[in-house]
Amino acid sequence: MSEIISVRRRRLILGLGAGAGTLLLGGCDRLSNLPQTQNVLGSAQWLTRAAQRALVSRGALAPEFTRADIAPVFRANGTTNPDNPDYQAMAGRGFRDWRLHVDGLVERPKAFSLEDIRSMPAQTQITRHDCVEGWSCIGQWTGPLLSDVLARVVPTREARYVMFFCADPMDSGGDYYYESIDLRTAAHPQTLLAYALNGETLPVAYGAPLRLRLGRQLGYKMAKYVMHIQLVSSYRPFGQGLGGYWEDQGYAWYAGI
Amino acid sequence: MVQSKRSTRTLLQSCARAGRRVFVYRHTVAVRILHWVNFITLTIMLGSGLQIFNAHPALYWGATSQFSHPLLSMDARQDDEGHTWGVTAIGSHSFVTTGVFGWSRGSGGSFTERGFPRWATLPSDTWLAMGRLWHLFFAWILVLNGALYVWLGLISGHLLRDLWLRREDWRRLGRTFLDHLRLRFPQGEEARRYNGLQKLAYVFVIFIVGPLIVLTGLTMSPTIDAGFPWLLWLFHGRQSARTIHFICAMTLFGFFLVHVAMVVLSGLWNNVRSMITGRYAIDTTPSQALEPRHE
Numbered sequence: 001m002s003e004i005i006s007v008r009r010r011r012l013i014l015g016l017g018a019g020a021g022t023l024l025l026g027g028c029d030r031l032s033n034l035p036q037t038q039n040v041l042g043s044a045q046w047l048t049r050a051a052q053r054a055l056v057s058r059g060a061l062a063p064e065f066t067r068a069d070i071a072p073v074f075r076a077n078g079t080t081n082p083d084n085p086d087y088q089a090m091a092g093r094g095f096r097d098w099r100l101h102v103d104g105l106v107e108r109p110k111a112f113s114l115e116d117i118r119s120m121p122a123q124t125q126i127t128r129h130d131c132v133e134g135w136s137c138i139g140q141w142t143g144p145l146l147s148d149v150l151a152r153v154v155p156t157r158e159a160r161y162v163m164f165f166c167a168d169p170m171d172s173g174g175d176y177y178y179e180s181i182d183l184r185t186a187a188h189p190q191t192l193l194a195y196a197l198n199g200e201t202l203p204v205a206y207g208a209p210l211r212l213r214l215g216r217q218l219g220y221k222m223a224k225y226v227m228h229i230q231l232v233s234s235y236r237p238f239g240q241g242l243g244g245y246w247e248d249q250g251y252a253w254y255a256g257i
Numbered sequence: 258m259v260q261s262k263r264s265t266r267t268l269l270q271s272c273a274r275a276g277r278r279v280f281v282y283r284h285t286v287a288v289r290i291l292h293w294v295n296f297i298t299l300t301i302m303l304g305s306g307l308q309i310f311n312a313h314p315a316l317y318w319g320a321t322s323q324f325s326h327p328l329l330s331m332d333a334r335q336d337d338e339g340h341t342w343g344v345t346a347i348g349s350h351s352f353v354t355t356g357v358f359g360w361s362r363g364s365g366g367s368f369t370e371r372g373f374p375r376w377a378t379l380p381s382d383t384w385l386a387m388g389r390l391w392h393l394f395f396a397w398i399l400v401l402n403g404a405l406y407v408w409l410g411l412i413s414g415h416l417l418r419d420l421w422l423r424r425e426d427w428r429r430l431g432r433t434f435l436d437h438l439r440l441r442f443p444q445g446e447e448a449r450r451y452n453g454l455q456k457l458a459y460v461f462v463i464f465i466v467g468p469l470i471v472l473t474g475l476t477m478s479p480t481i482d483a484g485f486p487w488l489l490w491l492f493h494g495r496q497s498a499r500t501i502h503f504i505c506a507m508t509l510f511g512f513f514l515v516h517v518a519m520v521v522l523s524g525l526w527n528n529v530r531s532m533i534t535g536r537y538a539i540d541t542t543p544s545q546a547l548e549p550r551h552e
Contacts, residue, residue: 024297028301044393052478063483063489136322216483252393
C-alpha cells in the first residue's frame with residue numbers, strides 16, 4: 001500500500017519537475033509576447049531608478065578620462081545619415097539656417113542658432129559612452145550645459161521633463177527619433193548639448209549639428225540631430241507615450257543601468 | 258513543518274532499530290524554497306543574459322571596447338566561395354562553430370548571424386529589449402533571494418554549522434576528491450553531513466561567484482559607476498567587468514552541470530526528495546543503527 005503511494009508520489013513529483021522545466025524553457029519565451037509580462041517586468045525599472053537615486057548622489061560625476069584614452073575610431077550607431085531632405089539641405093549649407101527651438105513650459109521660448117550655442121560658455125569632457133548593446137567607447141565632447149540653455153528660457157514650475165525632437169526619421173511611417181529626460185538629469189553637471197567630438201565639429205554620423213550627452217545613462221537616451229527641445233509635465237502625449245523612440249519599442253525609460 | 262519533523266524522528270527511530278535505512282531531516286523548508294526560486298531565477302538570468310550578450314557578441318578587457326582586439330567573439334564569416342561559417346575566436350585562436358555559435362538557425366529555420374543559438378537565449382528570437390526586461394527584473398529576485406539565504410543561514414547557524422569548512426574537511430580534501438573521481442560517495446554516518454568538496458563548491462559559488470556576478474553586473478551601470486567609481490578600479494573598467502560577469506555566468510553554469518551530475522550519480526531520487534520534502538535517506542549498517550543518535 002505504502003509502496004503504491006510512494007510510486008504515485010514519485011510520479012507526481014517527477015511530473016511536476018518536468019513540467020517546471022518545460023514551463024521555464026518554453027513558457028518564459030511565450031510569456032515574452034504578453035503585454036502584461038512586459039509591463040510587470042518593465043516596472044522593475046522604477047525600483048532600479050529609486051534605488052540608484054537613493055544610492056548615488058544627484059551630482060555624482062561619471063568618471064572622466066585623459067586624451068590618451070580616446071578611442072581611435074568612435075563607433076557611430078543608430079542613424080548615421082538622416083534620410084530627410086530638409087536635414088540634408090541644412091547640412092549642405094553648414095547648418096547656417098538650423099535653429100534649435102526651445103519652448104513648451106517655459107517663460108521665454110527661444111530659437112538658438114548654432115552661433116548662439118557656440119558662443120555660450122562651453123564644457124569639454126572626456127567620458128565613456130555605453131551602448132545598450134554592451135560596448136563602450138571614450139570620446140571628448142564639447143558644448144554648453146543643458147542647464148545653461150534651459151536657464152535662458154526659464155522653465156515654469158509645471159515643467160518635469162525635457163523632450164528632444166530630432167531630424168532623423170526612423171521608419172517610413174513618419175516617426176522621428178525623440179527622447180525625454182527628467183529635470184534632475186537635465187541639471188546634472190555633465191549633461192551637455194555637444195557640438196564637437198574630439199575637438200572637431202560634430203560630424204553627421206554622430207548627430208550634427210547638436211546632440212545630447214549624458215554622463216550616467218545609456219547611449220539611446222542621448223538624442224542626435226536635436227531640432228526642438230520642449231519642456232513638458234508628462235511625456236505621455238508623445239509617440240506611443242513611453243518617452244522615446246526606443247522606449248516605444250520596449251526599452252526602459254530609465255537607462256541608468 | 259513541526260509535523261514533518263516529528264514524523265521524521267519517529268521514522269528515524271523505527272528504521273534505526275530495524276537497522277537498514279534512516280531518514281534525516283536534511284533541508285529546512287526555507288532552504289528548499291530558496292533553492293528552487295534560485296534555480297528558476299538563475300535559468301532566466303542565464304537565458305536573458307545570453308540574449309543581451311548576443312546584441313554585441315564580443316568581450317574586451319579594460320574600460321572600452323577595442324573592436325579589433327576582442328578577448329572573445331562570435332560572428333559569421335564568409336569564405337572565398339561565398340560559404341558562411343560561424344566562427345568563435347578566443348584571443349588569436351579561431352574555431353568553426355557553425356550551427357552553435359556565430360551562425361545558427363533563426364526563427365524561420367534559415368541560418369542567421371547570432372552569438373548563442375536560439376535554444377540558449379530568452380527570448381529565443383533576437384530581442385534585446387525583452388532580454389533586458391527579464392534580466393533586470395530577475396536580478397532583483399536573485400539578489401533578494403540570495404540576501405535572504407545568507408541572512409537566514411547566519412541566524413539559524415546553517416552556514417557555519419553545515420557549510421563552513423573545518424580543519425578535517427581541508428585535511429581530507431585530497432582523499433574526498435579522489436573518492437569523487439571514482440564515484441565513491443560517502444555512505445552511512447558520513448552522509449549525514451556535507452563533505453569537504455561539497456562545502457568548498459557551495460562556499461565558492463555562494464560567497465565568491467555570487468557576489469562577483471552581482472558587483473560586475475552593477476559595474477556595467479553608468480549611474481552606479483558615477484556613485485561607486487572604485488568598482489571600475491576593482492574590475493579594471495566597464496568592459497572588463499562585462500567579461501568577468503560572463504565568466505562568472507559560465508562558472509555558475511559549470512557548477513550547475515557538476516551539481517546535477519552529482520545529484521544523479523549519488524542517488525537522484527533521494528537527493529531530489531530531500532530538496533522537496535526535506536527528508537534524506539541514509540543506509541546504515543546494523544552496528545551503526547544500534548547506537549541511537551540524539552540530536
